[in-house]
Amino acid sequence: MTERQNSLEGITDLQDTVTPFGVQLRAKYKRTGAYSTFNDRVPVILTRVIDSLSRDKDEIVKKYGKSSSEDVKQVIGYISKLKNEIVTNKPLIPLICVPDESPEDKENIKMWNDYLEERTKIEGKVPTWYNTVVLYAECYSYRRVIEGFKLTKTLRSYDPFAKLKEDSFDGSTASAIAVANYTLGQVERAQQASSAELKHELAKFLRLSLWGNRCDLSLSGGAENGQIGNPLELLNALEKDLLVDDSNFVWDVLTKAQKKGGQVLVDIVLDNAGYELFTDLCLATFLTAHNIANKIRIYVKDSPWFISDVTTNDFHWMIERMNGLSNPDLNQLGKLIKGYLESGAWSIEEDAFWTTPFPFMEMSQRDPTLYAKLSEANLLIVKGDLNYRKLVGDVNWEYSTNFLEATKGFLPTNFVSLRSIKSNTCSGLKSEQGQYLDKIDPSWMLSGQYGLIQGTIDACICSKTSS
Numbered sequence: 001m002t003e004r005q006n007s008l009e010g011i012t013d014l015q016d017t018v019t020p021f022g023v024q025l026r027a028k029y030k031r032t033g034a035y036s037t038f039n040d041r042v043p044v045i046l047t048r049v050i051d052s053l054s055r056d057k058d059e060i061v062k063k064y065g066k067s068s069s070e071d072v073k074q075v076i077g078y079i080s081k082l083k084n085e086i087v088t089n090k091p092l093i094p095l096i097c098v099p100d101e102s103p104e105d106k107e108n109i110k111m112w113n114d115y116l117e118e119r120t121k122i123e124g125k126v127p128t129w130y131n132t133v134v135l136y137a138e139c140y141s142y143r144r145v146i147e148g149f150k151l152t153k154t155l156r157s158y159d160p161f162a163k164l165k166e167d168s169f170d171g172s173t174a175s176a177i178a179v180a181n182y183t184l185g186q187v188e189r190a191q192q193a194s195s196a197e198l199k200h201e202l203a204k205f206l207r208l209s210l211w212g213n214r215c216d217l218s219l220s221g222g223a224e225n226g227q228i229g230n231p232l233e234l235l236n237a238l239e240k241d242l243l244v245d246d247s248n249f250v251w252d253v254l255t256k257a258q259k260k261g262g263q264v265l266v267d268i269v270l271d272n273a274g275y276e277l278f279t280d281l282c283l284a285t286f287l288t289a290h291n292i293a294n295k296i297r298i299y300v301k302d303s304p305w306f307i308s309d310v311t312t313n314d315f316h317w318m319i320e321r322m323n324g325l326s327n328p329d330l331n332q333l334g335k336l337i338k339g340y341l342e343s344g345a346w347s348i349e350e351d352a353f354w355t356t357p358f359p360f361m362e363m364s365q366r367d368p369t370l371y372a373k374l375s376e377a378n379l380l381i382v383k384g385d386l387n388y389r390k391l392v393g394d395v396n397w398e399y400s401t402n403f404l405e406a407t408k409g410f411l412p413t414n415f416v417s418l419r420s421i422k423s424n425t426c427s428g429l430k431s432e433q434g435q436y437l438d439k440i441d442p443s444w445m446l447s448g449q450y451g452l453i454q455g456t457i458d459a460c461i462c463s464k465t466s467s
Ligand SMILES: O=P(O)(O)OC[C@@]1(O)O[C@H](CO)[C@@H](O)[C@@H]1O
Pocket: 037, 041, 138, 213, 216, 217, 218, 219, 220, 271, 272, 306, 384, 385, 386, 387, 389, 422, 423
């Protein structure tokens, strides 16, 4: 047992168990990924932020001016304190509202502070890092990092993870080139492909986008985790790790919508920048080039989030990068994507809800405008592990619990989750599937090895027509 674990014993009611079934994940359950979130990962991530600020100080001063030197020091102090609060399991504290805060920031701070009060009531005491639900505490940890920068004068919009995200894409360019080449080949066949071929290819692009989700940086604590090899050649070998495959449902939803006439609208809630974003854009390109979707709205985060999540800046950075690299396929695909954005076939959408701690079942009350907007879409594609946790309320469901039951009424439209499994929550498996995996590999839910293409197949909303 490490020194930190010893000191934690005295200040939390740590339990040497997994999370009981039907209960929300909390870091106090020691045999879970939630426990390592605060015992290992987040402190390591914070140390990395501190190190990168010290390392990049001169560069920052050059870009943000002389007074940013003091701001860098201030943020380093802030993040060191935050790290200490976590490792000593201190109570969560309200966010600070400075006098010249923008109206949006004020509203956002109020939301977080109101929620702290709400959770204090629910739990009968002020939440602490290990004792409260980890979905809230983990989201709050990233919101605190944002606050560290917002409290400065010059670094309010500094993204401490930008370089990591950029390096991650640069480390995956050989794989991206292979996928770009394949995607362009599909685009060229736009008029000739039969319906059976398109269905087959859609399943392929869904898989590429799903397995792209293995490349997140928060699970690796910020350590490089890009894609290597030719992802198309890897697809067959990965098939055994695909636990649920509702690709046919996705095809059915889209083609039924097409037959009804009118516009087919697809919403994509993105997860990570770098190679994962690249695969998502290839999926979207496939849908647009073949007129399977007429309009695609792509949702990004409004602030740096869980290290690798896509912000608007990351999105634009990647297109610039694709156009700047000396590879004709990346250049051509980059131009195509830029064109889709310029023509309005695609749009980048920000919404503050994606950087809140709320499970999606609460969206209709907490952000009714977003819920109504998503309900305009024929299909919603939800990327990644954190979004899956939010979809199913971050509960340790019995594995065979129906996916729709686990999402507890969140159903703005048909949706599909593309997720490589990295946390202790999973629903909609065949009975015995999860128990079998528990037996052969106790950490199967944390490795990202296994994946889901999981749709709301039992609630097909097929009457929808957008115009
Ligand atoms: O949502 P993503 O990018 O697929 O995964 C984010 C993630 O790595 O971060 C958390 C670990 O701290 C886990 O919930 C999850 O596995």
